[in-house]
Amino acid sequence: MPDPLFSSLRLDSRRALIVGASSGIGYEVAREFHLQGAEVTILSETAQIATAGDSLQALDGRPVTAIRCDITDTEELTDALTPLDPFDILVQNAGYERLTPLLAGPEADAEFARIVAVNLTGAWAVTRLIAPKMPRGGRIIYTASTYSKYAIARNSAYAGSKHGLLGLMRSFAHDLGPRGITVNAICPGWVNTEFSNRSVRQVAAETGRSFDDVGDDVLRLQSLPGLLEPRDMVGGYLFLASDLARDVTGQTLHVDRGEYQD
Amino acid sequence: MTDPFGLSGRRVVLTGGSSGIGLGLAKAFAETGARLTVLALPDGIEALDGIGDKASILACDITDRDAIAAAMSKVGDIDVLIANAGLERLTPVDDRSDEASDTFSKVLAVNVTGTWNTAQAALPQMNPGGVILMTASVWGRTGEPGFAAYVASKHGVIGLARTLARELGPREIRVNAVCPGWVETPASLRSLTEMAARQDRSEADILTAVSASQCLPGFQKPEDIAGLYLYLASPYAASITGQAIGIDRGEFLA
Numbered sequence: 001m002p003d004p005l006f007s008s009l010r011l012d013s014r015r016a017l018i019v020g021a022s023s024g025i026g027y028e029v030a031r032e033f034h035l036q037g038a039e040v041t042i043l044s045e046t047a048q049i050a051t052a053g054d055s056l057q058a059l060d061g062r063p064v065t066a067i068r069c070d071i072t073d074t075e076e077l078t079d080a081l082t083p084l085d086p087f088d089i090l091v092q093n094a095g096y097e098r099l100t101p102l103l104a105g106p107e108a109d110a111e112f113a114r115i116v117a118v119n120l121t122g123a124w125a126v127t128r129l130i131a132p133k134m135p136r137g138g139r140i141i142y143t144a145s146t147y148s149k150y151a152i153a154r155n156s157a158y159a160g161s162k163h164g165l166l167g168l169m170r171s172f173a174h175d176l177g178p179r180g181i182t183v184n185a186i187c188p189g190w191v192n193t194e195f196s197n198r199s200v201r202q203v204a205a206e207t208g209r210s211f212d213d214v215g216d217d218v219l220r221l222q223s224l225p226g227l228l229e230p231r232d233m234v235g236g237y238l239f240l241a242s243d244l245a246r247d248v249t250g251q252t253l254h255v256d257r258g259e260y261q262d
Numbered sequence: 263m264t265d266p267f268g269l270s271g272r273r274v275v276l277t278g279g280s281s282g283i284g285l286g287l288a289k290a291f292a293e294t295g296a297r298l299t300v301l302a303l304p305d306g307i308e309a310l311d312g313i314g315d316k317a318s319i320l321a322c323d324i325t326d327r328d329a330i331a332a333a334m335s336k337v338g339d340i341d342v343l344i345a346n347a348g349l350e351r352l353t354p355v356d357d358r359s360d361e362a363s364d365t366f367s368k369v370l371a372v373n374v375t376g377t378w379n380t381a382q383a384a385l386p387q388m389n390p391g392g393v394i395l396m397t398a399s400v401w402g403r404t405g406e407p408g409f410a411a412y413v414a415s416k417h418g419v420i421g422l423a424r425t426l427a428r429e430l431g432p433r434e435i436r437v438n439a440v441c442p443g444w445v446e447t448p449a450s451l452r453s454l455t456e457m458a459a460r461q462d463r464s465e466a467d468i469l470t471a472v473s474a475s476q477c478l479p480g481f482q483k484p485e486d487i488a489g490l491y492l493y494l495a496s497p498y499a500a501s502i503t504g505q506a507i508g509i510d511r512g513e514f515l516a
Binding site: 250261 | 266424427428430431432434436443476477478479482486487489490492493496498499500501502503504505506507508509510511512514515516
């Protein structure tokens with residue numbers, strides 16, 4: 001059942017593409033959009049995307065299109081997206097997070113390039129393929145990060161790419177405003193996903209501390225106690241996708257339990 | 263929009279509800295079925311006749327600490343406090359008259375101290391899960407010639423929201439500021455007239471410039487921004503606190 005609280009936020013007949021939706025935040029967003037009546041297409045580079053599509057479809061029998069594609073492969077991405085009908089809503093949630101310590105060996109160079117390729121160039125490539133056909137009233141929502149606004153040690157590529165993503169978002173808000181399309185970003189804090197927890201584990205390993213100890217450092221930054229779950233992120237995306245947010249564009253919405261104040 | 267976020271039955275207190283953005287909020291929250299109490303200056307009460315059957319209306323000046331404490335004590339428990347009352351006046355820096363100085367003090371008294379008074383008076387009646395929303399402004403993030411007091415006060419409101427978010431987070435009370443851009447209200451139209459006179463431009467010329475400064479052309483009315491307040495007041499913004507959130511058709515990109 002769709003959440004009854006969102007009864008006036010129905011997305012019936014709206015076509016939504018959620019990129020990076022095989023698990024975590026992207027999957028939960030796709031799930032709620034699907035249950036609110038949107039015609040959902042999900043995309044990810046992982047094999048899990050097919051299973052994700054099946055689970056969404058099993059919720060109510062309505063079809064969901066699942067596409068396996070690496071957004072850093074422009075040719076593959078172009079082939080995958082070009083034949084599709086125009087989308088009303090794009091959620092660009094695909095991301096890649098690894099630590100890139102400044103003083104690490106050459107392996108960090110490859111990680112740096114990959115992070116920028118997914119988080120920044122990938123967002124550019126996806127938007128370039130979707131925006132030209134997006135109708136008036138369209139919505140583009142990027143998943144940025146609290147690390148779009150500040151940074152920690154060893155995190156240059158991720159923080160750099162996520163800071164850059166906001167620049168992209170703000171420019172596109174100007175580009176697409178005259179066409180009546182809004183462009184915004186959501187900045188999650190630390191969300192309990194494999195994606196984020198991997199980084200916490202890595203910091204713990206590199207600093208000789210426990211996972212909980214490193215995690216507590218993050219939680220202490222929050223005004224509201226408690227660890228975010230992927231499901232907690234959904235309301236922000238649904239609000240920005242809705243008609244109620246028609247005058248909101250070029251903004252970042254921090255859904256982070258008050259970790260970073262903006 | 264009726265009740266998109268399930269606010270029916272929630273106890274909502276709104277200050278500055280008799281005109282402009284506040285009146286729009288009063289109508290929107292009344293429509294949700296929330297148990298709404300609107301505080302307004304005595305001379306503004308009449309404007310609320312239309313929603314009188316859906317809300318309790320109390321006359322109150324938020325710069326009077328005793329008055330606001332008395333008003334809040336009549337309300338009982340509060341789930342959502344919207345500290346919206348504000349005063350917008352021109353205060354050019356080169357006007358050194360006593361009158362201008364009084365205006366400066368009055369703007370700060372209403373917008374900053376009044377918002378503080380409001381939060382202080384309501385807090386004893388707020389529980390975990392409570393929400394405080396403050397109306398700031400796009401001018402809480404940028405400067406505007408001639409409006410030093412208003413701009414400083416709205417920067418101050420954002421400071422209050424951030425501080426109270428940290429202070430009340432452990433009690434599970436969320437605090438956020440909303441930053442509207444140019445919204446057509448009696449206050450903004452008054453400022454527009456004053457700006458036009460001061461800058462020797464036509465009002466139409468200024469409005470054209472405002473629209474051109476936005477990503478989305480066009481102008482907002484109070485009903486266009488109520489949705490953001492409804493969302494932030496709801497449990498679906500349960501993880502959002504300490505934020506200043508713009509709703510300005512892309513005028514200031516934060």
